[in-house]
Amino acid sequence: MSDPLARLIGELARLPGIGPKTATRLAHHLLKVAPAEAQALASAVLEVKEKLFHCSACNAITPVDPCRWCTDERRDRARICVVEEPFNIEPVERTGEYHGLYHVLLGALSPHRGIGPDRLAIPALLERLAGIEEVIVATNPNVEGEATALYLARVLKPRGLKVTRLAFGMPVGGDIEYTDEVTLGRSLAGRREM
Amino acid sequence: MSLITSEALILDVLDLHDRDRIVTFLTREHGKKKGVAKGARTKHSRFAGQLQPLAKVEITWFEQEGRDLGRLSSVEMVRPAHRLQADLEGLLLGSYLADHLLEMAQDNEPSDLFFRLLDATLEALLADVDRDLAARYFEVWMLRLAGVFPPPHECPACGRPLTGPVVLPPAGETLLCADCGGEAPGGLAVRPETLELLRRIGRLSLPKAAEVPTAPAALRQLEEVAARIRRNFLQRELRSYGVIQATRAGL
Ligand SMILES: [Zn+2]
Ligand SMILES: [Zn+2]
16 A cells, blocks of 8 residues: 555646645645545545536536536527537626527647547537537637637538637637636627638 | 746647646747746736747746746747638648647757748748648758758768659658669659759748749658658657648548
């Protein structure tokens, strides 16, 4: 059996954005907290893995499959908004400007990182197009998001769909996650046909 | 701790934590560098709009002895690459160019020739030079600067001028005359027009090389020759190469 502290540091260091130094600091912090607090963290991690998963239709994070956006009959089923990551849905929802469906690609096109269309949930999107009139591409306004949007437009337009892209009033290199809802709402309202 | 300012070409920008980005850039004097742009993901960051892949910038960073990751202090745009990044093909090509430097340029080593090659290629692309020719020009010169794929004047094995048929052997990093390299199966017989294009690329700047029309067949074969030599040299292929081919195949 390996040293428990080394094991915890090793596991923490595997998290994105956490280097060995931060992992060591976090592990020593956890050593000091009350047992109940450590228990709460451990069970929260387990609960997330037991109770949440990707929606089998749209890839959103959900406790029920299909997710609430896919099953809500009041939503506009002629429109689908394509985002890179599950956490990009919430900012779009917060604008209050959008009431259609979602589709999460789980990434963006980036050749030098080895991410091509085959690594993105594009086939699943193509299977969901029955009854769809407009695909709103809400990928990030950076080179990867732009390449993804242009690729989708090339694939979707020949199928007779209207493909639109958010009109970002922010510098290229921005991030949907960090755009306030007023700006994002305006970008949605002013979306342009690709 | 030292503070360094240099002209740089941005190769890659990657999110780090909730607020920051890691920027990989190429300089003439210090080679390939990585630095953290603190707060670059936040809305009112001083880096906003400056951290564009393939942009030419003036960059200032703090460096600490023994640490790989610097800390960016300021980035000023010198030449954006927007014109190349307005369409899918341009974006794919840009990622492919950056991939070469990310894989083949050395950290912390003077890289004046690599810098000049990428800079001149981008300059020409932004002036609408033929992209196919630009990609072939760049591939050939990257290999040449890395020390493989010399200009095809004489056969490196026997020393005779390469006037007749020319062959790229299966595991080769250079072209041979048919007498020296013609035996092994899996070799590639290089066509005269490919050889002419290769010599033109070796002799002229990219804008000058583009003044003469080039046969598509020569461009295609040169792409194949360069890809084979690159694979033999790197012992694998650049990730972007396969991804770009798969992307085009899906359209
Ligand atoms: Zn769903
Ligand atoms: Zn020979």
